[in-house]
Amino acid sequence: MSLIQIKVPATTANLGSGFDTLGMALSLYNIFTINEILPEDEYKCKIFGEGAFSDELKDAKKNLLVRSYLQACEEFNISPKGFSFESCNAVPLNRGLGSSSTAIVAGVALANVLSGNKFSESELLRVMTKIEGHPDNVVPCYIGGMTVSCWDGESLRYVRLPALPKNLNVIAAVPDFQVHTEDARKILPESVPFRDAVFNVSHASILCAAWAMGRWDLLRVGMEDRLHQSHRAKLFPGSTGEKFLREINNHPDCVATAISGSGPTMIAIVHGKAGELSKAMCRIFSDGGAASHFFVLNCASGTVISPC
Numbered sequence: 001m002s003l004i005q006i007k008v009p010a011t012t013a014n015l016g017s018g019f020d021t022l023g024m025a026l027s028l029y030n031i032f033t034i035n036e037i038l039p040e041d042e043y044k045c046k047i048f049g050e051g052a053f054s055d056e057l058k059d060a061k062k063n064l065l066v067r068s069y070l071q072a073c074e075e076f077n078i079s080p081k082g083f084s085f086e087s088c089n090a091v092p093l094n095r096g097l098g099s100s101s102t103a104i105v106a107g108v109a110l111a112n113v114l115s116g117n118k119f120s121e122s123e124l125l126r127v128m129t130k131i132e133g134h135p136d137n138v139v140p141c142y143i144g145g146m147t148v149s150c151w152d153g154e155s156l157r158y159v160r161l162p163a164l165p166k167n168l169n170v171i172a173a174v175p176d177f178q179v180h181t182e183d184a185r186k187i188l189p190e191s192v193p194f195r196d197a198v199f200n201v202s203h204a205s206i207l208c209a210a211w212a213m214g215r216w217d218l219l220r221v222g223m224e225d226r227l228h229q230s231h232r233a234k235l236f237p238g239s240t241g242e243k244f245l246r247e248i249n250n251h252p253d254c255v256a257t258a259i260s261g262s263g264p265t266m267i268a269i270v271h272g273k274a275g276e277l278s279k280a281m282c283r284i285f286s287d288g289g290a291a292s293h294f295f296v297l298n299c300a301s302g303t304v305i306s307p308c
């Protein structure tokens, strides 16, 4: 028997210049189905699709959805229930498409549903961000669209921008190797030159203003970054990362490109047909010795919770 279904989108964070700030929901989903309410502290799960063989996902008590549910219950001061659930995963794991955020968002949203929907959107997002540590995946994952978020470790502010227009798609080229966000954060420098900080402030600001005003011609320049991508490109085999940022940006069909979140998926915003650009992206991975596959996605709405 199914009780509640939670459909949660993938996300692409940073969008180049907007490190830990910008993020967009994408039309690729993990679907979590709660089948049964069980006595407190009893959890069961079945995993299908991505991560079906991962011990961490299969062990219900270690599963991030359950851990996030329990943390949310503690934050909200509510008594946790036990439950059994199925997770049908289409979002690749540890590839920079927000798979962890889908579990965090589902766990916190479930705590809210099972306690009678007492908590506001901003209260839920604050707890989701606290669990994730940064807001740029969980905010678009929960509310959808393109979002700008600001987190100081306690308070969260966020604004949803208009969705990417239908004639612009997002190609996500996903290689067959993984990068853990923790490693991709460790590789970043402790400090950056002042001029690079100014570069990112101005480019992320232009990106947000352009997005709000529909100035899609400014996306490429707005997504340029000097804070994180050149460091993270070193986590890619050979010089795949640098090659992407250089060559894909110059492809005639590419509107703008970036490392998706902490990588290693690369995204490119494309206008019109996506075939040639998708092939070019996968070719760069195969030249670097990595197999890859790609998705052509739209900007998506947020999490949908439905009673079954």
Ligand code: HSE
Binding pocket: 013, 014, 019, 020, 021, 096, 098, 134, 136, 137, 181, 184, 185, 261, 262
């Ligand atoms: N903003 C985060 C980072 C996103 O780049 O580390 C991780 O998905």
